[in-house]
Amino acid sequence: MYSLDLHFAGTDTTSNTLLTGFLYLMNYPHVQERCQQEIDQVLEGKDLVSYEDRNNMPYVQAVIHEIQRIANTVPLSVFHCTTKDTELMGYSIPKGTMIIQNLNSVLREEGQWKFPHEFNPENFLNEQGEFVKQEAFMPFSAGPRMCLGEGLARMELFLMMVTLLRKFKFIWPEDAGKPDFTPVYGVTLTPKPYHMKVQLRSKQRGAETDEK
Numbered sequence: 001m002y003s004l005d006l007h008f009a010g011t012d013t014t015s016n017t018l019l020t021g022f023l024y025l026m027n028y029p030h031v032q033e034r035c036q037q038e039i040d041q042v043l044e045g046k047d048l049v050s051y052e053d054r055n056n057m058p059y060v061q062a063v064i065h066e067i068q069r070i071a072n073t074v075p076l077s078v079f080h081c082t083t084k085d086t087e088l089m090g091y092s093i094p095k096g097t098m099i100i101q102n103l104n105s106v107l108r109e110e111g112q113w114k115f116p117h118e119f120n121p122e123n124f125l126n127e128q129g130e131f132v133k134q135e136a137f138m139p140f141s142a143g144p145r146m147c148l149g150e151g152l153a154r155m156e157l158f159l160m161m162v163t164l165l166r167k168f169k170f171i172w173p174e175d176a177g178k179p180d181f182t183p184v185y186g187v188t189l190t191p192k193p194y195h196m197k198v199q200l201r202s203k204q205r206g207a208e209t210d211e212k
């Protein structure tokens, strides 16, 4: 039996993002290993990760943001409606028009991203390897009605991701065939069900177990 030290549960959107994250990390093992190297280095001698540790983990931050960009968990945001006649970039939108924001489009827009169509943490790193939050990164939407849970979701993603990657290596099973990254469409996007192999990392790296 393994102890994971996880004392909270993610919401549907957060868990869908995590599921997408592990699908990519298993299939981009060099990205997973680089995260683990950074985590080992920053958390050396510490029992548990804290949210403040993210400031010393530019690569992990870039990977989590890239996972959110690719996961595109809430592709059409929440529908809105104009409360008065509105002019926007030369278009007139009458009062009462339903507005559907296409977050999928901005998260993949060419000209906004170095690698718009591939999973690549470099989308959030500058030449010095520092984490850079991009203006077009808006999985939580924008404006006065943007996601109210952004802070909680970002904290959950960081703490869960780092805690799990510190203790375990996630492996795409040899007999699983080619991965299918096509998401299942719904109000939220979720990856197709998949199997994963989970291997305990060595004890020196803070991976204590109560194996029985």
Ligand code: HEM
Residues within 6 Å of the ligand: 011, 013, 014, 017, 073, 074, 077, 078, 079, 139, 140, 141, 142, 144, 145, 146, 147, 148, 149, 150, 152, 153
């Ligand atoms: C990765 C996780 C999440 C993503 C990608 C996400 C994304 C979004 C998006 C795109 C919207 C629509 C914003 C708009 O109308 O323009 C939204 C709204 C909202 N989200 Fe999240 N969300 C996440 C997690 C959470 C969590 C953890 C909570 C609360 C515990 C939460 C609470 C809300 C609420 C209350 C609204 C409605 C805000 C309003 O209409 O004023 N979300 N979210």
